[in-house]
Amino acid sequence: xxDVVDNIFIYTDPERCMGCHSCELACAMSxxxxxxxxxxxxxxxxxxxxxxxAIKNQTTTAQCVQCEAPCLDACKSNCMTREAVGVIKIDExxxxxCKLCFKACTYDSITMVxxxxxxxxxxxxxxxxxxxxxxxxxxxxxxVDGSLHSACVEACxxxxxxxxxxxxxRIKSLSLRGx
Amino acid sequence: MLETPRIKTxxxxxxxxxxxxxxxxxxxxxxxxxxxxxxxxxxxxGLCCRVCWKGPCRIDPLGNGPKKxxxxxxxxxxxxxxxxxxxxxxxxxxxxxxxxxxxxxxxLSENEAPAYAIKDEHKLLDVxxxxxxxxxxxxxxxxxxxxxxxSLEDFARFHGEFRWLNAVINPLRKAKFEALGIMPQNLDSVxxxxxxRTHVGSESDPLNLLLAGARVAIADxxxxxxGTELSDILFGTPQPTMTTANLSVLKKDAINIALHGHNxxxxxxxxxxxxxxxxxxxxxxxxxxxxxxxxxxxxxxxxMRHGIPLAANYLSQELTxxxxxxxxxxxxxxxxxxxxxxxxNNYHTVVISTLDxxxxxxxxxxxxxxxTAIEGARKIVQLALDAYSxxxxxxxxIPTNTQKxxxxxxxxAIIAALQxxxxxxxxxxxxxxxxxxxxxxxxxxxGCNNTxxxxxxxxxxxxxxxxxxxxxxxxTGCAAGALAKFGFMTQQATEDYAGDGLKTVLTAIGQAAGIxxxxxxxxxxxxxxxxxxxxxxxxxxANTLGVDLDSLxxxxxxxxxxxxxxxxxGTWATVLGLPVHIGIVxxxxxxxxxxxxxxxxxxxxxxxxxIVEVDPIEAxxxxxxxxxxxxxxxxx
Ligand code: SF4
Ligand code: SF4
Ligand code: SF4
Ligand code: SF4
Numbered sequence: 001x002x003d004v005v006d007n008i009f010i011y012t013d014p015e016r017c018m019g020c021h022s023c024e025l026a027c028a029m030s031x032x033x034x035x036x037x038x039x040x041x042x043x044x045x046x047x048x049x050x051x052x053x054a055i056k057n058q059t060t061t062a063q064c065v066q067c068e069a070p071c072l073d074a075c076k077s078n079c080m081t082r083e084a085v086g087v088i089k090i091d092e093x094x095x096x097x098c099k100l101c102f103k104a105c106t107y108d109s110i111t112m113v114x115x116x117x118x119x120x121x122x123x124x125x126x127x128x129x130x131x132x133x134x135x136x137x138x139x140x141x142x143x144v145d146g147s148l149h150s151a152c153v154e155a156c157x158x159x160x161x162x163x164x165x166x167x168x169x170r171i172k173s174l175s176l177r178g179x
Numbered sequence: 180m181l182e183t184p185r186i187k188t189x190x191x192x193x194x195x196x197x198x199x200x201x202x203x204x205x206x207x208x209x210x211x212x213x214x215x216x217x218x219x220x221x222x223x224x225g226l227c228c229r230v231c232w233k234g235p236c237r238i239d240p241l242g243n244g245p246k247k248x249x250x251x252x253x254x255x256x257x258x259x260x261x262x263x264x265x266x267x268x269x270x271x272x273x274x275x276x277x278x279x280x281x282x283x284x285x286x287l288s289e290n291e292a293p294a295y296a297i298k299d300e301h302k303l304l305d306v307x308x309x310x311x312x313x314x315x316x317x318x319x320x321x322x323x324x325x326x327x328x329x330s331l332e333d334f335a336r337f338h339g340e341f342r343w344l345n346a347v348i349n350p351l352r353k354a355k356f357e358a359l360g361i362m363p364q365n366l367d368s369v370x371x372x373x374x375x376r377t378h379v380g381s382e383s384d385p386l387n388l389l390l391a392g393a394r395v396a397i398a399d400x401x402x403x404x405x406g407t408e409l410s411d412i413l414f415g416t417p418q419p420t421m422t423t424a425n426l427s428v429l430k431k432d433a434i435n436i437a438l439h440g441h442n443x444x445x446x447x448x449x450x451x452x453x454x455x456x457x458x459x460x461x462x463x464x465x466x467x468x469x470x471x472x473x474x475x476x477x478x479x480x481x482x483m484r485h486g487i488p489l490a491a492n493y494l495s496q497e498l499t500x501x502x503x504x505x506x507x508x509x510x511x512x513x514x515x516x517x518x519x520x521x522x523x524n525n526y527h528t529v530v531i532s533t534l535d536x537x538x539x540x541x542x543x544x545x546x547x548x549x550x551t552a553i554e555g556a557r558k559i560v561q562l563a564l565d566a567y568s569x570x571x572x573x574x575x576x577i578p579t580n581t582q583k584x585x586x587x588x589x590x591x592a593i594i595a596a597l598q599x600x601x602x603x604x605x606x607x608x609x610x611x612x613x614x615x616x617x618x619x620x621x622x623x624x625x626g627c628n629n630t631x632x633x634x635x636x637x638x639x640x641x642x643x644x645x646x647x648x649x650x651x652x653x654x655t656g657c658a659a660g661a662l663a664k665f666g667f668m669t670q671q672a673t674e675d676y677a678g679d680g681l682k683t684v685l686t687a688i689g690q691a692a693g694i695x696x697x698x699x700x701x702x703x704x705x706x707x708x709x710x711x712x713x714x715x716x717x718x719x720x721a722n723t724l725g726v727d728l729d730s731l732x733x734x735x736x737x738x739x740x741x742x743x744x745x746x747x748x749g750t751w752a753t754v755l756g757l758p759v760h761i762g763i764v765x766x767x768x769x770x771x772x773x774x775x776x777x778x779x780x781x782x783x784x785x786x787x788x789x790i791v792e793v794d795p796i797e798a799x800x801x802x803x804x805x806x807x808x809x810x811x812x813x814x815x
Contacts, residue, residue: 019216053217157237
């Protein structure tokens with residue numbers, strides 16, 4: 001990882017992260033239209049865009065590092081954008097589930113998620129519908145002044161997660177994950 | 180990600196079945212452990228409070244976050260309260276176990292438990308004497324009835340002498356408890372009191388909460404003694420017997436029944452009934468008839484009293500089923516993974532729960548009551564016979580590395596062996612050898628298995644380390660299971676691993692006792708509830724020397740503990756004055772006060788303490804150091 005990219009991204013300090021998964025919950029909630037209690041009561045599956053991982057005796061999170069974005073170049077359906085603030089964003093509505101971005105990502109940061117489909121009534125076989133999910137720093141929650149309100153950052157009880165443009169953190173984050 | 184597959188167990192038969200589980204696509208505790216990673220740091224440190232529904236409140240142990248719960252409870256209060264709650268649960272489990280047995284003894288004395296009998300009258304008289312019950316000119320039934328009544332009264336005793344406590348705790352120790360104001364009055368209310376103190380807005384003084392835990396622990400050791408000793412009266416006091424251990428004890432040509440849980444009330448009767456149904460099993464094509472094997476502490480109970488083979492301890496329970504050769508797993512209570520039902524669904528195994536207050540989701544339930552024990556047991560065994568026709572021979576793969584093991588070292592059996600050396604004063608040869616250094620000290624291994632560490636590894640490693648330094652090793656519960664499976668309960672192990680002094684003593688006693696060689700390297704004292712057998716032995720040594728337990732070179736180790744029962748046992752051992760090693764970081768470290776009190780402060784008042792050490796070699800070193808410190812103080 002040598003390229004210097006000044007996109008903004010998430011870094012989680014393994015010294016501070018306690019592995020409580022609060023950030024995963026927050027991430028999943030942030031990308032849904034539910035509130036926490038009704039989601040739990042309704043038993044809906046909400047998928048986070050980040051993942052708490054353990055490396056040796058430490059924990060940290062893994063998510064997109066908003067790099068130079070081969071994913072964006074790979075997408076043939078025009079659903080990925082580089083936003084002004086420096087975030088690579090997927091328009092999940094437009095995503096056709098072709099997996100091109102998923103294959104292009106060097107750092108395994110895109111998750112292909114199966115979206116539940118209604119049983120077809122015409123007797124045809126049910127078709128799987130996939131969508132690409134990745135961390136977008138909760139871009140939907142951006143302020144008018146351009147400040148981000150990433151849900152995981154807000155949820156972390158030990159303030160382990162920071163938002164930064166400092167490439168050395170990107171290198172740290174990736175090397176922690178074995179890249 | 181750069182992760183190498185971790186070693187799961189050192190039990191070779193278990194390794195084989197973990198591999199089979201993968202092939203059979205059956206999930207095990209290790210898979211679920213992996214899926215559970217990383218585990219929550221607040222829980223691990225004891226800093227998550229769910230005492231009331233304003234919570235959960237979590238204290239940030241690292242700095243910037245909250246330092247107090249919504250009600251204002253700080254880390255010390257929250258951790259101490261959580262610990263006290265766990266101790267109360269552990270004690271409750273032992274209480275229900277003992278109560279069940281006491282009730283049965285009572286029912287028997289009223290002629291209402293036809294399946295049971297007084298198998299050990301000598302033990303009944305011994306217990307009666309220690310409970311200060313008059314035996315002169317009275318019938319066995321009368322004595323049994325009073326022993327049962329006095330025991331049942333102890334649960335809710337409001338006035339007068341707490342009989343079981345007085346039978347278990349030595350006078351010097353009792354005086355210390357009285358001075359500290361932590362003497363319990365009975366078995367039940369001490370738990371209720373402990374729980375009440377943790378209600379929102381009740382006690383917040385962490386020291387007083389911990390002392391409440393000590394009080395529960397003192398009651399707990401008394402209850403456990405009751406459970407063990409009344410079981411001996413009903414089922415016989417264990418004597419050394421040769422048996423076998425690990426998953427290889429299952430037989431391809433038999434109908435295999437695994438008895439799992441803790442309480443001997445059920446499994447004893449199942450054994451009796453199964454013995455009468457062997458011919459039926461053979462008629463069904465199982466040429467070796469019915470093969471009963473034990474799992475966890477039910478397994479220990481059976482191994483101790485009847486030499487029935489032990490298939491598995493806690494973490495290998497699912498693997499028993501994964502052999503594909505188990506017709507029925509019959510469970511009573513405690514340490515039964517809910518997962519076994521799902522595991523069994525992948526094979527022909529039927530899981531049968533038996534206690535109305537320990538039903539298992541998805542299992543077949545057959546209500547078991549002392550009054551109708553025989554019919555119940557017959558139904559249960561019949562289900563196993565029925566399952567045999569559904570067995571898929573292609574799914575059967577039983578490991579073939581059976582280990583020999585000698586079990587059955589009750590307090591009485593150890594004294595009887597020592598009597599062969601010194602008839603008048605049996606404890607003297609033991610004391611002499613401790614004094615002359617042939618035996619440096621004693622370590623009692625107890626406790627569970629825990630997915631946080633390699634299954635059985637700590638037990639094996641520590642035992643080797645201690646035995647070569649002439650430390651006498653005793654074991655109970657899943658520790659005993661691990662050491663039996665590994666071949667440490669054999670005479671050969673004494674030859675292979677004991678230091679010279681220890682070997683000399685074990686050989687002298689073994690020869691005198693007429694077993695043609697040394698005693699086994701590790702003496703199996705029974706199930707986890709049977710830890711009080713070791714307390715009785717330690718008290719005997721202490722009383723003879725005129726000292727209290729905190730002077731003896733005796734330690735306890737629970738290197739793979741997990742259950743709340745193990746937590747309360749570790750606590751009472753500490754409160755009785757012994758150093759207690761635990762090999763798992765306890766869920767208390769979020770509180771500096773609780774951590775320092777339990778690992779240091781408590782030593783000043785009570786003589787015991789917790790030693791947390793996750794490295795087994797280092798742990799053995801630390802226990803050996805404790806033993807040497809105590810020897811020095813005793814001037815030996
Ligand atoms: S998904 Fe992968 S390639 Fe795309 S921006 Fe994130 S890290 Fe870069
Ligand atoms: S920024 Fe948003 S999408 Fe990314 S990890 Fe945090 S919560 Fe999830
Ligand atoms: S919230 Fe913070 S501590 Fe918890 S898992 Fe996420 S990064 Fe780790
Ligand atoms: S008792 Fe106090 S600390 Fe515990 S959950 Fe309630 S408010 Fe929070």
